Amino acid sequence: MSIALIILCILTIGSAVIAMTLRNLVHCALAVSVTFAGLAGLFLLLDAQFIGFAQILVYVGAVAILIVFAVLLTRATQAPGESSFSTNWFRGLVVAGAVFVVVAGALYSSKLLNGHGSTATVSVRQIGDRLMSTYILPLEVLGLLLTAALIGAVIIALQDAEPKGRGQK
């Protein structure tokens, strides 16, 4: 239980809690970026270096920026008396707590968790070989999915064309 692990866990969980409770949306987006970075650190501690750097590239570098853009483009004029929490927020909290209790209980009473650490290192070359041989079909489908998502997102968020005048020139 190294000190780096404890610090990273506290950082990740703390910033996640902060991200879900702040009123200011930009602060939420920044806190969730810290969560993503903390998770990348946890991936690095777990010897999954490629995933750790992919997490930073994709989540911190793209998804967090996208969230900030969306926040800035939807500056809703919130009435000052309105709460940023839903009216039945307590039910949501109770359900989430119940989910955590059930999962933690299942983990506690499980006999499978005698995890022996391994020292198998996975190189990027091996990942590339696997992606190009065993997992080639999911890779191509993923490319198609990303293209569709890209085009779809642009079309959905595009400004509507100016409506033409009704017959008058």
Add this chain to the structure above:
Amino acid sequence: MTPLYGYLLVSALLFAIGLAGAMARRNAIIVLIGIELMLNAANLNFIAFWRFGANPDAFAGIIFVLFSIAVAAAEAAVGLALIIAIYRHRKTANVDSIDTMKG
């Protein structure tokens, strides 16, 4: 308290926090952030099992998480584009008031 148990607990906690945020907040963007947190918790779960599990030489954990990251990014992009489009029409990003499909 094996390391695997610790990582799985952190992953479960992160999932619960994302779930609570997705259910308790009014703004649609925060709901999406909660969903991303849940996906990240699942990724952490996968990598923890890949590292400490029974067959650490298999690549399934790494490849699955790679695809999960890519698909989650695509879904976040489309979801945020939808929120922007809805905001243009309804002038609100409040999930409680986007409750009708009437245009």
